[in-house]
Amino acid sequence: MDVAGSVLDPELGDHVCLPFAGEGERIAATRLFTANGLRRGARVLIVTCARTPEETRAWLAPAVPGLARAEAEGRVVIRPAGGTTLTGRRPDPSRVLKGLSAAVERAGEDGHAGLYALVDAAWGAGDPARQTTCEAVSNPLFGERRLASVCQYDLRLFSGEAVERAASVHPIAPERAALRYAVTSRPPGLRLSGDVDLTNRQALASVLAPLEREPGEVVLDVTAMGFIDAGSAQLLAATALARQGRPTVVVCGEAVARVLRLVRADALLTVRRGADG
Amino acid sequence: MGRPALVRSFARGRITVVRRAVAEFAAAEGLAGRRLEDFVLAVNEITTNAVLHGGGSGRLRLWSLDGRLWCEVTDDGPGLPPGWMGSERTPSRYDTGGRGLWLTRLLCDHVTIVSTPAGTSVTFSTCTG
Numbered sequence: 001m002d003v004a005g006s007v008l009d010p011e012l013g014d015h016v017c018l019p020f021a022g023e024g025e026r027i028a029a030t031r032l033f034t035a036n037g038l039r040r041g042a043r044v045l046i047v048t049c050a051r052t053p054e055e056t057r058a059w060l061a062p063a064v065p066g067l068a069r070a071e072a073e074g075r076v077v078i079r080p081a082g083g084t085t086l087t088g089r090r091p092d093p094s095r096v097l098k099g100l101s102a103a104v105e106r107a108g109e110d111g112h113a114g115l116y117a118l119v120d121a122a123w124g125a126g127d128p129a130r131q132t133t134c135e136a137v138s139n140p141l142f143g144e145r146r147l148a149s150v151c152q153y154d155l156r157l158f159s160g161e162a163v164e165r166a167a168s169v170h171p172i173a174p175e176r177a178a179l180r181y182a183v184t185s186r187p188p189g190l191r192l193s194g195d196v197d198l199t200n201r202q203a204l205a206s207v208l209a210p211l212e213r214e215p216g217e218v219v220l221d222v223t224a225m226g227f228i229d230a231g232s233a234q235l236l237a238a239t240a241l242a243r244q245g246r247p248t249v250v251v252c253g254e255a256v257a258r259v260l261r262l263v264r265a266d267a268l269l270t271v272r273r274g275a276d277g
Numbered sequence: 278m279g280r281p282a283l284v285r286s287f288a289r290g291r292i293t294v295v296r297r298a299v300a301e302f303a304a305a306e307g308l309a310g311r312r313l314e315d316f317v318l319a320v321n322e323i324t325t326n327a328v329l330h331g332g333g334s335g336r337l338r339l340w341s342l343d344g345r346l347w348c349e350v351t352d353d354g355p356g357l358p359p360g361w362m363g364s365e366r367t368p369s370r371y372d373t374g375g376r377g378l379w380l381t382r383l384l385c386d387h388v389t390i391v392s393t394p395a396g397t398s399v400t401f402s403t404c405t406g
Contacts, residue, residue: 176292227317230322230380231325258314262380
């Protein structure tokens, strides 16, 4: 429960895939996530699917004192997947992204520290490939660090292969490499930390994608990154290549600089040495 | 002879856990700094290859012998493609499968590749002294 415990207390900006095995785990996760979100002053949004909002309230009530008041004040919002703008009947990437952005805006306008969303991934079980696309396109939004989300994947509902595919587009999943990132504006780019390997490489690809359209210089600060594998280092090079001559700078420590040199990414990127992490 | 060998099976979602176990084992065997980083990167690339090109899973064994740390990664995949030119040639940008082997030659010593249509086994070592 250690790893699950920490992914259930995410920082704003974390996008977590949490596979789970039974109702006991679902209930424990819902209670812990809600308590942590409230403690952090975020709005807690629970999007239910396989179970109803009423059932969810019944588990939460004994673990979250003052739940009714928290709901009345908008600190806890419990909605069925079909009844939110987040998800429709069919996984629709642009609709998910729009709904999520709007929910983040609203949480800010209502004076919350951010939006803490717990989503039952059963909403997309009918079309897991499209659902994976929805998860991937929402990744850049997390870079604003006003949103944390834990997506619960029921192992009884999703095949091992589908869960693995879903996990790989999430920057964070238990027992897999964990990537954190923040969008920077002056200069435009990203600050990345944590690890990236095959288990979360697709998530890195989705947060790099918007940088391909950035008109001027882009700076990727990866000074705080612990591990990058060769394939992910090549993704950085691919981003630079897609930018067609507009400069792409990577600020990093010696370990990452070495991997970039080994895969010859330094021919496409400007590698600048930062303080070693 | 150091501690008993580290033996792990792996598939896609276990790459990170296996890499961390290897890093811990290698550090306990006396590897540090650049040599530790290089060994861990080589193991990561070869296990990643097994997942991507070697049938999706594999087995890893790590052991110490006479001042060297050895790693063996075995998969049950289709083997290296017939047109594969050997790990001494610099891979092209798109040659993702061969890159892991090529990198391992740069990062470690005694790289041996045994490939048949029933699977591939890659062995390499680094000096712990």
